[in-house]
Amino acid sequence: MIVLDKITIRFGGLVALDAVSAEFTAAVSGIIGPNGAGKTTTMNLISGFITPTSGKVLVDGDDILRMPPHQRTRWGLRRSFQREQIADDLSVWENVLAITDNLPGSRSDRRTEAEQAIDFAGVGKLRHRLGASLNTYERRLTDLARCFAGRPRLIMLDEPAGGLSPEETDHLGALVVRMARLSDAKVLVIDHDVDLIQRICSETLVLDFGRRIAFGPTREVLNDPAVKAAYLGVEHA
Amino acid sequence: MKVTGLLAAFAVIAVIGLLPTILGGQWIGIFISTTCFAFAAMGAGFMYSRLGMVSLAQVALMGLGGWVTLRLNHATDLPFEVNLLGGAVATAVLGMLLALPALRMRGLYLALVTLMVAGGLEVVFTAFQFPNGGAGFWGVGTSFSAPMRRPTIAPDDANYLRYCLAVLVLGFLLIEAHRRSAPGRAWALIRRSEAAALASGVNVTFYKTWAFGLSGLLAGAGGGLLAASLGLLDAATFRASESVLLFALVIVGGARFWYGAILTAFLYRVAPGLLNTWGVDADLALVFFGAALLHAVMTAPDGIAGQINDLLGKVRKEQTRDRA
Ligand SMILES: Nc1ncnc2c1ncn2[C@@H]1O[C@H](COP(=O)(O)OP(=O)(O)OP(=O)(O)O)[C@@H](O)[C@H]1O
Ligand SMILES: [Mg+2]
Numbered sequence: 001m002i003v004l005d006k007i008t009i010r011f012g013g014l015v016a017l018d019a020v021s022a023e024f025t026a027a028v029s030g031i032i033g034p035n036g037a038g039k040t041t042t043m044n045l046i047s048g049f050i051t052p053t054s055g056k057v058l059v060d061g062d063d064i065l066r067m068p069p070h071q072r073t074r075w076g077l078r079r080s081f082q083r084e085q086i087a088d089d090l091s092v093w094e095n096v097l098a099i100t101d102n103l104p105g106s107r108s109d110r111r112t113e114a115e116q117a118i119d120f121a122g123v124g125k126l127r128h129r130l131g132a133s134l135n136t137y138e139r140r141l142t143d144l145a146r147c148f149a150g151r152p153r154l155i156m157l158d159e160p161a162g163g164l165s166p167e168e169t170d171h172l173g174a175l176v177v178r179m180a181r182l183s184d185a186k187v188l189v190i191d192h193d194v195d196l197i198q199r200i201c202s203e204t205l206v207l208d209f210g211r212r213i214a215f216g217p218t219r220e221v222l223n224d225p226a227v228k229a230a231y232l233g234v235e236h237a
Numbered sequence: 238m239k240v241t242g243l244l245a246a247f248a249v250i251a252v253i254g255l256l257p258t259i260l261g262g263q264w265i266g267i268f269i270s271t272t273c274f275a276f277a278a279m280g281a282g283f284m285y286s287r288l289g290m291v292s293l294a295q296v297a298l299m300g301l302g303g304w305v306t307l308r309l310n311h312a313t314d315l316p317f318e319v320n321l322l323g324g325a326v327a328t329a330v331l332g333m334l335l336a337l338p339a340l341r342m343r344g345l346y347l348a349l350v351t352l353m354v355a356g357g358l359e360v361v362f363t364a365f366q367f368p369n370g371g372a373g374f375w376g377v378g379t380s381f382s383a384p385m386r387r388p389t390i391a392p393d394d395a396n397y398l399r400y401c402l403a404v405l406v407l408g409f410l411l412i413e414a415h416r417r418s419a420p421g422r423a424w425a426l427i428r429r430s431e432a433a434a435l436a437s438g439v440n441v442t443f444y445k446t447w448a449f450g451l452s453g454l455l456a457g458a459g460g461g462l463l464a465a466s467l468g469l470l471d472a473a474t475f476r477a478s479e480s481v482l483l484f485a486l487v488i489v490g491g492a493r494f495w496y497g498a499i500l501t502a503f504l505y506r507v508a509p510g511l512l513n514t515w516g517v518d519a520d521l522a523l524v525f526f527g528a529a530l531l532h533a534v535m536t537a538p539d540g541i542a543g544q545i546n547d548l549l550g551k552v553r554k555e556q557t558r559d560r561a
Contacts, residue, residue, distance in 0.1 A: 047436055073438025085433035087425040098422035102438030146437070 001025050002154065002186055007055030009041055009210075016041045018210045019055070027180040028187045030201030030218060032194065034230070037207040039190045040082055043156045047079055048072060059154050059186070073102055076153030076185070080143035080160055088132035092123050095131055096145050103150040113150050120182065121145035121175065136163045144175055152185040159191050169193060173200045198222060206230075253402045257395035265394045267510050269466045272401040273299070274483065275502035276408055276459025280452030281484055282492035282501070283412050287424040288448055291348040293480050294335065295456050297355035300362055300475030302328040302457025303464040307368040310385050310464075311376050317388045317465060324461035325454045332453020336446040355477035362472035369469055385468040394466075401462050408455050409495050415451065420444060482526070489529045491540025500541050504529075 002024040009017040017038045031039045044050050046057055048069030057064045067075060078099070086095055096117050100110040118124050121144045126134065134142065140160055147155045157176065161169040177200050180187045191197055197204060197218060204221045206214040208230040214221045221227055257265055277295040284290045306324030309315060315323075335354055339347050368376030370383025391400035415421050423444040426434040434441050464470050483505055490501030509522045533540050 047432070049432055049435070069435040070438050070440045073436070077436075079436050081432070081436070085426075085429050085436070087422075087429045087433070089428075090422060090425045094422050094425075097419075098426050098439070099437045101419040101422055102440075 001058075001060060002029075002188070003056075003058040004042070005056040005058065007042070007045065007057070008053045009038075009045060009050060009055075010053045015210050017045075017052075017055075017207075020205075020207065020210070020212045022205045022212065022215045024186065024188065024203055024205075026186075026202035028177060028189060028201050030197040030204040031188060031190045031207065032192070032197055032204060033207035033213075036209075038210040039207055040158055041210075042207075043079060043158055043188070043190065046072075046077070046154070046156060064154075070102070073099065074104065076151055077156075078147035078149075078152045078154070078185075079156040080140075080147055080158060082158040082162065082190075084136075084139045084143055086131040086134065086139050086142055088130065090131055091128050092131070092134070092138075092142050092145070093118065093127040095142055096149050099146050099149045110150075117145040117149035120148050120179070137165075137168045140164065140168075140172060141175075144172070144179065148179055148183065152183050155179065155183075155185045155187045157187065157189045160189065161191055161193055161196055169196055176200055194222065249406055253399050253406075256402070257398045260398075262394075265398055266466070267506060269394065269398050269401055270463060271502045271506040272398065272405050273459040273463040273466065274505050275405055275498050276462070277456045277483060278487050278490065278501035278505070279405075279408055279412065279495075279498040280455040281487045282490075282498050284448055284452050285484075285487060286492035287416070287421070287428060288445070289428045290339070290445075290448070291344070291351070291484065292449075292452060293348050293352040293477075293484050294355040294358070295452070296480040296483050297358040297475050297477060298328050298332060298453050298456035299460035299463065300358055300470070300472075301331055302460030303470045303475075304362070304367055304460070305457070306461035306464045307385060307470065308376055311368050311370045311383055317386050320386075321458060321461040321465075324464075325457035328457025328460070329450040329454035332456075333446050333450040335453070336449035339449065340442055340445055352477060352481070355480045359472070359475065359477045362475055366472060367464075367470040382469060385465055387465050397466060401466070404458060404462065408458065409498075411451070411455075413495070420447060424448060482523075485526060485530050487540075489526065489533045489540055491533075491537075491542025491544075491546075493539050494542035494546055496545070497540055497542030 004020055004022045007017050007020045008015070020042070031042060033039055041050070045052055046064060048065070048067070052065070062075070064072060064077070087098065090098065093114070096114045100114045103110055103113070118127060121141045123138065123141050123145055126138055143160065147157070160176065161172055164172060173196050176187060176189060179185070189197065189201055201218050203216065204218040205212060206221055206227050213230055214224045214227045256268065260268060277299050281292050281295045284292050302324040305327040306320045309320040309323045335351065338350050342350060365375045366377045369378060370376065371378025387397060388400055391397040423434065423439040426437050426439055427441055427444060431441055483501070486501045486504045487497070490504060491497030504526065512522055537544055539546070
């Protein structure tokens, strides 16, 4: 279970998150909301890039915010970025190893974990290709491999389907669901593609201007008039 | 791949074996110091290309390595290798200390901090000079100078050049070993972005400190080798402006490829010597370097080494096409 407990984050005068609380229990959950709603900020908080003005994050009872950022990976946190962050001068294989390098276990254990992750994401054929030569889809798949490597406990994907075609998005969505099933990890997905969210996320949190405007089973949330007004309204305007 | 590796190893051995025989007396000395400065260029190049960090203290750090090596030489009876290692390790430690303020800074500010360190070392070197066998901590005597021991296997200049080249190869292998293992991957992520590195579980502080230490180690080794080549060191060699010039030439030579460090050291040490033999004012070299730097910044981000690499790539492609 992922518990966001009254999270408030201020950047100077701007309140990016305003006492946001939510308890995610589903294997795959979504966070949606218009641009600037505070979605990425939520993930940045969990990653440890920013400190909250107040509030707590508990994952399976562990107080995530007390760990130094780099140790959260060892604990089991994984994430991908809105603007993907594949290292251009490393191969796909090395990009995955760059995660397992920092995990506990013997060298051969870590290689096996990297190998499994590559297989899972179906990027085995690309393993020797340099990051610089990958297209958007290949980058997103490599990101998934990186997130799957080791024993993840919480995986956060920030717009994983950004820039993908509908077919690619379908495949990626299926992989995300499989990812949650094959690992013991909870997965949090941010995306603007409401169809994708509806398909893969059982629970969804909707943010708008840093405030929670709805939270619950995805279908109910999407039918909420407040959500329609704030989020879908914006989209159709 | 294995065959190319073997060929490369043979080529390296051939160069190390033959170069000193081909070169004339005066040139051997120039090539020795070229080799020594290649260490500093290698350190600066790897910091820049792998981590995107600008270090403007590499030549000054060479001075520190030289100072410690000389100091140990005159204070103890230890063999040269031990003193050299002492100089290199001491410089690595200073390099890591340098990393502490640098960890909080980026880009221009980081470059300025390293430049301040270079300036600080320049002041110390100018004030206290380098140990020459005199008494006391600073070890500087005015009227005499005790000999600086060389490695027992390389007492003469020709063999000493071979010795320096062999150590340089070790330096390249050390960097390559890093590049292919966990530190190299961590550095690549740090260069991508610190967020990417942190999100991958990279201890950014640790790996940045390590990078500073490694480039200090290399510079220190270069300084120690230079000390044994000349027997004495002069503060003017390690001025802060020299560190800046070397970094500029690292950009010109190309930081991403190993031969970039060699090209850099050639430009730094051999080009002025060549101009001198041709009767051209050595200051003109600076003008030439300035133009080359502009050229590199505007059109060749990977320097001369990058252009060579592109050329080789084209030749290789044409060969495969011819074969097909
Ligand atoms: N480090 C920061 N410093 C100052 N302001 C920030 C910082 N990070 C985010 N913000 C601001 O906080 C608000 C929320 O940003 P956030 O990136 O979380 O939005 P988002 O929901 O991810 O939007 P998008 O859908 O466009 O990615 C925005 O107004 C943004 O400008
Ligand atoms: Mg965002």
